[in-house]
Amino acid sequence: MNLSLQTKGRHGYSVEFSPFFPTKLACATSQYYGIAGCGTLYVIETGPNGLIPQTVFDWNDGLFDITWAENNENILVTGAGDGHVVVWDINQRRGPIKASKEHTKEVNSVHWTQTRQENYFLSGSWDKSVKLWDISRSQSLTTFLGHEAIVYSVRWSPHIPGSFASASGDHTVRVWDARRPETPQTVIPAHSSEILTCDWSKYDQNLLFTGAVDGAIRGWDIRNPQTPICDLRGHSLAVRRIKTSAFQRNILASVSYDFTTRLWDFTINMAVETLEHHTEFVYGLDFNLFKPGEMADCSWDEVLRVFTPKSLINPGMTLQH
Numbered sequence: 001m002n003l004s005l006q007t008k009g010r011h012g013y014s015v016e017f018s019p020f021f022p023t024k025l026a027c028a029t030s031q032y033y034g035i036a037g038c039g040t041l042y043v044i045e046t047g048p049n050g051l052i053p054q055t056v057f058d059w060n061d062g063l064f065d066i067t068w069a070e071n072n073e074n075i076l077v078t079g080a081g082d083g084h085v086v087v088w089d090i091n092q093r094r095g096p097i098k099a100s101k102e103h104t105k106e107v108n109s110v111h112w113t114q115t116r117q118e119n120y121f122l123s124g125s126w127d128k129s130v131k132l133w134d135i136s137r138s139q140s141l142t143t144f145l146g147h148e149a150i151v152y153s154v155r156w157s158p159h160i161p162g163s164f165a166s167a168s169g170d171h172t173v174r175v176w177d178a179r180r181p182e183t184p185q186t187v188i189p190a191h192s193s194e195i196l197t198c199d200w201s202k203y204d205q206n207l208l209f210t211g212a213v214d215g216a217i218r219g220w221d222i223r224n225p226q227t228p229i230c231d232l233r234g235h236s237l238a239v240r241r242i243k244t245s246a247f248q249r250n251i252l253a254s255v256s257y258d259f260t261t262r263l264w265d266f267t268i269n270m271a272v273e274t275l276e277h278h279t280e281f282v283y284g285l286d287f288n289l290f291k292p293g294e295m296a297d298c299s300w301d302e303v304l305r306v307f308t309p310k311s312l313i314n315p316g317m318t319l320q321h
Contacts, residue, residue, distance in 0.1 A: 012298025
């Protein structure tokens with residue numbers, strides 16, 4: 001599969017497949033590269049006629065990240081450039097059902113809990129804070145402080161209830177217990193530059209990956225984080241987002257300001273495929289949880305792509321089930 005959608009006048013920041021439907025995904029975009037203007041949320045269906053926008057929502061500032069609810073197939077949360085956390089019902093086309101502004105600066109990252117025990121999601125912001133939200137409440141439950149710079153990424157553990165990681169411009173990734181906001185459980189000085197992204201292994205509860213402005217991707221055993229378990233080099237510019245595969249234990253993907261999307265086998269410390277199908281910074285990235293090998297990415301070049309890399313069609317020796 002190799003499909004594309006033009007998001008004309010809107011620069012792609014985040015894309016995520018639905019956790020309920022294999023043919024549905026959403027994309028968060030911003031006008032004028034997120035520096036000014038509004039944001040647009042696309043809800044898209046894939047099919048024989050390509051990528052078809054089913055619903056399009058506008059917000060009065062850029063939209064920088066997106067996450068689907070895990071308890072309601074119609075609910076999406078976005079992070080906005082004006083500090084709002086915005087909740088949408090894709091069946092209500094008039095606008096958001098809720099918008100909460102507690103962050104004082106841009107909301108870079110939002111993520112719904114992956115352990116299905118709570119109605120919780122997280123938001124991370126340029127204001128250096130992480131906030132914990134309950135979808136049924138209008139105000140946040142908890143604020144996590146300690147980062148000394150922008151929080152670029154927040155990710156719930158897919159294994160341990162209440163555990164999440166946050167990646168920051170202060171060169172650290174931190175692991176938190178949502179029940180103990182006073183101090184992180186672990187602080188890892190993971191790179192010598194700003195850390196823009198992190199993600200957990202879907203197979204090992206102790207394995208956390210980071211990507212940074214230095215172009216490197218590193219894997220960490222959070223029980224013993226003194227030395228990375230892998231150090232993946234190949235991107236020539238900042239790594240903007242990484243995602244681990246739910247189907248192959250040893251595979252992760254990354255997108256970068258160097259215009260590429262890459263597939264890596266971290267057990268052999270090398271890229272297994274490089275895709276050069278964008279002409280600007282690539283920001284958004286996701287794997288389809290229903291279709292092994294199917295992926296999506298989006299870029300500042302105003303193109304959203306859904307595709308299956310060759311290395312995931314014919315995995316060969318490097319991809320282990």
